Amino acid sequence: MNKFIEIAGRIGSQRHLVAIRDGFVSVMPLIIVGSLAILINNFPAIQLGSWSLDFVGSMNNAFGEGSWQRLGGNIWNASFAILGLLVAFSIAYNLARSYDIDGLAAGILSIASYVMLVPVTKDWGLSFAWLGAQGLFVAIIVSLLVTEAFRLLIHTKLTIRMPDGVPGGVTRSFQALIPSMIILTVVAAIQLFIQVKLELSIFEVIFKAIQKPLQGFGDSLAAGLIIALLNHVLWFFGLHGTNIIGSVIEPIYLPLIEQNLAAFQAGASAYDVPYTVTKPFLDAFVFMGGSGTTLSLLLAIFIVVRKQRNHPYHQVAKLSAPAGLFNINEPVIFGMPIVLNPVMLIPFILAPVVLTVVSYIALSTGMVPKTVAIVPWTTPPIISGYLVTGGSIRGVLLQMFNLTLATLIYIPFVVAGARAMTAEINRNKDSIHEGEKIS
Numbered sequence: 001m002n003k004f005i006e007i008a009g010r011i012g013s014q015r016h017l018v019a020i021r022d023g024f025v026s027v028m029p030l031i032i033v034g035s036l037a038i039l040i041n042n043f044p045a046i047q048l049g050s051w052s053l054d055f056v057g058s059m060n061n062a063f064g065e066g067s068w069q070r071l072g073g074n075i076w077n078a079s080f081a082i083l084g085l086l087v088a089f090s091i092a093y094n095l096a097r098s099y100d101i102d103g104l105a106a107g108i109l110s111i112a113s114y115v116m117l118v119p120v121t122k123d124w125g126l127s128f129a130w131l132g133a134q135g136l137f138v139a140i141i142v143s144l145l146v147t148e149a150f151r152l153l154i155h156t157k158l159t160i161r162m163p164d165g166v167p168g169g170v171t172r173s174f175q176a177l178i179p180s181m182i183i184l185t186v187v188a189a190i191q192l193f194i195q196v197k198l199e200l201s202i203f204e205v206i207f208k209a210i211q212k213p214l215q216g217f218g219d220s221l222a223a224g225l226i227i228a229l230l231n232h233v234l235w236f237f238g239l240h241g242t243n244i245i246g247s248v249i250e251p252i253y254l255p256l257i258e259q260n261l262a263a264f265q266a267g268a269s270a271y272d273v274p275y276t277v278t279k280p281f282l283d284a285f286v287f288m289g290g291s292g293t294t295l296s297l298l299l300a301i302f303i304v305v306r307k308q309r310n311h312p313y314h315q316v317a318k319l320s321a322p323a324g325l326f327n328i329n330e331p332v333i334f335g336m337p338i339v340l341n342p343v344m345l346i347p348f349i350l351a352p353v354v355l356t357v358v359s360y361i362a363l364s365t366g367m368v369p370k371t372v373a374i375v376p377w378t379t380p381p382i383i384s385g386y387l388v389t390g391g392s393i394r395g396v397l398l399q400m401f402n403l404t405l406a407t408l409i410y411i412p413f414v415v416a417g418a419r420a421m422t423a424e425i426n427r428n429k430d431s432i433h434e435g436e437k438i439s
Contacts, residue, residue: 015098016144021243023091023143024250030086031254034079035374038265039390041072076265080258081128084135088114091143099151105176106150110143112180113187117142119201130203133258136251137206146183153179218252221360224277228286228352235291236348238339242291253279260372270369270390276360280371280388283327284395285359285402288381290329292348293355295381296406297332298324300414303407312425313418326378336417343417351406358402368394 092110096103117138119127130138153159160174194202217223227249234241257280260273289295301317308314313336320332338344362368369389379387381399389395 016095017244017248019091019095019098019144020140020250021246022094023087024246024254026090026094027083027086030079031083032374032376034076034081035257035261036387037072037075037079038261039373039387041069041265073265077128080261081132083132083254083258084139085111085114085131087136088139088143091140092147095144095147096150099147101151101154102172102176105172105180106147109150109176109180109183110146112184113146114139114142116184116187117191117202119203130201133255134207135203136255137210138203140251141206142187146187149183149186150176150179153182158182214252215255218249219256219275219277221277221357224282224286224356224360225353227282228356229349232292232349232352235333236339236345249279253277253282257371257374260370264372264390270372270392271366273370273372276363276370278371280374280384281359281363282356283377284371284375284381284384284388285398286352286355287327288399288403288406289324290327290333291352292329292333292338293351293402293406294320294329294332294338295324295327296351296403297338297344297347297410297414299403299407300410301418304411304414305418308418308422311418312421313414325380327380328378341417343413343420347410347413351409354409355402355406358405359398362398368392368398 088110089107093103093107096106114135115126118130118135121127154175158178160177191202194200194205198205227245231241231245234244256275257278260275260278263273264270287293289298298317298321301313305311305314316332316335320329320335323329323331333339336344338348359368363370369392371388372390373388375384375387381403382396385395385397385399386392387395
C-alpha cells in the first residue's frame with residue numbers, strides 16, 4: 001500500500017501531467033462560456049398552464065430571425081471551436097514555466113507548430129474540424145514535444161546572446177530565434193512527409209489510431225466505473241484523485257461533450273445526442289458535493305446525529321455544509337476525516353460507483369436526457385442537473401434520487417462511526433475523572 005501511495009504521488013506531481021492538467025484548467029472558463037452559449041441558444045420553451053416563455057423565440061423576434069443563434073455561434077467559434085489551439089498554447093506555457101524558461105515563447109512556438117499541421121481548406125482557411133476538440137490529442141503531443149525541444153535548444157550554444165543592458169523582452173526574443181527556426185523547420189518537414197507519403201493529415205492519423213478508440217471506451221459504463229473507483233481510492237489515501245486523473249480524462253471526455261453540444265446546436269434533442277458518459281455526467285450526477293458524493297454524507301450526518309448538536313460529526317458537517325453545496329469538500333474529507341478512516345472507506349467508494357451505474361442506466365435508456373452543457377464545477381446540485389441536461393426537470397429528479405440513494409448508503413456507516421466516536425469520548429472522560437480522583 002505504501003508503494004501504491006508513493007507511485008500515485010509521483011504521478012500526481014509528474015511535470016508533464018501537471019502541465020496538461022493546468023493547461024486545461026487555464027482554458028476552462030472559455031469552455032464553460034462556449035457551452036452555456038449553446039445552451040442559451042437552444043433553451044427550451046417553458047409552459048406552465050396558460051403561461052409560456054419562449055426565450056429564444058422572443059429574442060429572434062426582437063433582433064431578427066436567427067440573430068440570437070448567431071450570437072451564441074460567435075461565442076462558440078471563439079471558445080470550443082478553437083479548443084485545440086488554446087490548449088496547444090496553455091500546456092506549452094505551463095510546461096515551460098515549470099522549467100523556468102520563457103513560457104510565452106514556448107506557447108507561441110507551440111501554436112505556430114500546431115497551425116502548421118492543421119489541414120488547409122480550398123479557400124486557404126484553417127479547418128475548424130481540427131482546431132477544436134477533435135485536435136486535442138495532437139495539441140497535447142505538439143505542445144509537449146515542442147516545449148521539450150525548445151528547452152533543450154535554449155540551453156545549448158545555438159542561441160543569440162545579447163549584451164547586458166538590452167531590454168529583457170528583446171533578449172528573450174533573440175534567444176528564442178534560432179531554436180524557433182530549427183523547431184519550425186523540423187515540424188514543416190514532418191508535415192511535408194505526411195502529406196506526400198500518407199496523403200492524410202497528422203490529425204486524421206492520430207484521431208483514428210488513438211483518440212477515436214479512447215473516446216469509444218470512454219463512453220462506456222466500464223470507463224465511468226474505473227474513473228469513479230480510482231478517483232476515490234486515491235482520495236482515501238489523502239491524494240487529490242481529481243487532479244491526478246484529470247490530465248488523463250480531460251482529453252477523452254471534452255471531445256465527447258463537444259460532440260453532444262454540436263448535435264444539440266444542430267437541433268437534435270438532448271435525448272438523441274451521441275454520448276452518455278461525459279465530464280458533466282460525472283460532475284452533475286456522481287460527484288455531488290465533491291468526490292465521494294459527500295453532500296449525501298453531510299445529509300446522513302444531519303439525520304443520524306440531529307439531536308447531538310455537540311457531537312464532532314455534527315460540528316464538522318455544520319462547518320462543511322456551506323462549501324459542500326458548491327461541491328467543495330476538503331473540509332469534510334480532512335475534518336471527519338475520511339482520509340485513512342476505515343469506517344468511511346466502503347461508502348466513500350461505494351456511493352459514487354453505485355451512482356455511476358444508476359445514472360448511466362437512466363441516461364442511456366432515455367429516462368433522462370444526456371448531457372449537453374458544461375457548467376462550472378462549483379454549480380450546486382439541482383441547478384447543475386437542470387442545466388447540463390438542456391433545461392430538463394428530469395435531470396433535477398435524477399440528482400434528487402441519487403442524493404437520496406447515496407444518503408441511504410452512508411447512514412449505516414455514519415451510525416457506526418458516530419457510536420464509535422461517542423464511546424471514545426466517554427472513555428476519555430472516564431479516564432480524566434479517574435485521574436482527577438487519584439490526584
